[in-house]
Amino acid sequence: MTGEIRSHRVDPDAGNTVEGGGTRVYGNKFLSAAVRLGNIPHSRVILGIESIRHRSAKRDPHRDDEGTAFVKLARYVLGRAPGLRAITYDTALRGSHRAPLIADGLVVFTTQHGGLAPESLQRFENGPCHHDLYVAEGRVCKRLITDDGTTHYTPLPVEELERRESKRTRFYHRLTIPCRVKNHTLRIRVDGTPEDREIDPSTKRQRVNRTEHLRQIPPDTHAGRRLKGFRQDSESQHSRFDQSYPHKRVPAYGADAALLIYIGYAWLSNSVARAKITHALAA
Ligand SMILES: [Zn+2]
Known part of the structure; x- marks a missing residue:
């Protein structure tokens, strides 16, 4: 014992969350929407990012849960890019989230949530x-x-x-x-x-909870497998963001600070995409 008082900085917003693949991770949770050209590497443009709630609404009343935040973000993007036709996400999206986006004219593709009885x-x-x-x-x-x-x-x-x-x-x-x-x-x-x-x-x-059980594009079909590929593809954006920092840790305390760093990352990543696309189109 030295008698010295050390103060440890603790991220007040971090917690344990479960990732899409089922892995438990400690940290904050973010949502992002991106689009990319099929045949040009590094052409991904991040269209929107948001910090989302991973605890109870009581403990974190200011942020939306993942599904609600996704619907808001998708509608925000659709309002500015009316040519959007289809959107792919993971199983966190349930029928109640898909329904309003389908009514907006989108094809909403996610893999089917397990454990649904016929x-x-x-x-x-x-x-x-x-x-x-x-x-x-x-x-x-x-x-x-x-x-x-x-x-x-x-x-x-x-x-x-x-x-x-x-x-x-x-x-x-x-x-x-x-x-x-x-x-x-x-x-x-x-x-x-x-x-x-x-x-x-x-x-x-x-x-009947129709949008939960019936899917515009059934997952185990040719079109379903093709759309699933876009979802797998988005993981490369997440891992590139993680790998940009030592120990795969965003150097920030609190969800707002981490979101600010993510905005900086998106800005840089989008600038690279812009240069790549401009170059590819000129060629
Ligand atoms: Zn018959």
């Missing part, structure tokens, strides 16, 4: 036929029960993702139900409807 959607009836339709793995399926009682959910082929413009954009899947009588085609809304939000008197629950 849900009954509707019964299709036509002449002598009836088919019970379920939602599983983000898409409409036909339920089949085999001789030994096992239940199978067979995905129905999506012929087209239709987009209909009105005040709020509607999206439909044009589907085929293969059938021995005759193949049926039907349209299913993949955005939330007012009827969905009605309370079912028998279950006392909302009838």
Whole structure:
């Protein structure tokens, strides 16, 4: 003991959070949105960044949780870049977050949240036929029960993702139900409807949480895998930011100071992208 009083600086905002991949990390949490050209390296332009809440609303009343902050940021970007068509994020985004962005006309892609049990959607009836339709793995399926009682959910082929413009954009899947009588085609809304939000008197629950279960682009499809690639790609931006500092630690105390450093990083990174793109377009 020396009797000397040492004061340790502690980041008042830091805490333990879980990253997209499930790793626990200590620090602050940030959200960023970026866009890049498909074929030019270092062309990523960071469009917006925000500091987000990783503790209870009571302990941190001034910041939004990840999903809320994402919706605000996406709408901010869309307001300034109306050509935006699709946006990719991770499983932190649930149906309730996707719904307002889908209504704004965006295709919102995230990998499907695990642990969602198949849900009954509707019964299709036509002449002598009836088919019970379920939602599983983000898409409409036909339920089949085999001789030994096992239940199978067979995905129905999506012929087209239709987009209909009105005040709020509607999206439909044009589907085929293969059938021995005759193949049926039907349209299913993949955005939330007012009827969905009605309370079912028998279950006392909302009838169906459509945007949670049904996905504009089902994850395990060619288009889904392509969009998933953009999400994986954003990790390179995060790791480049981490690696810019010794011990992968942003040299700041508090979320506001760290956000300021992130803004500086984005400014530099965007300047590099601007130089690269200008050079590539001139070539
Ligand atoms: Zn049929």
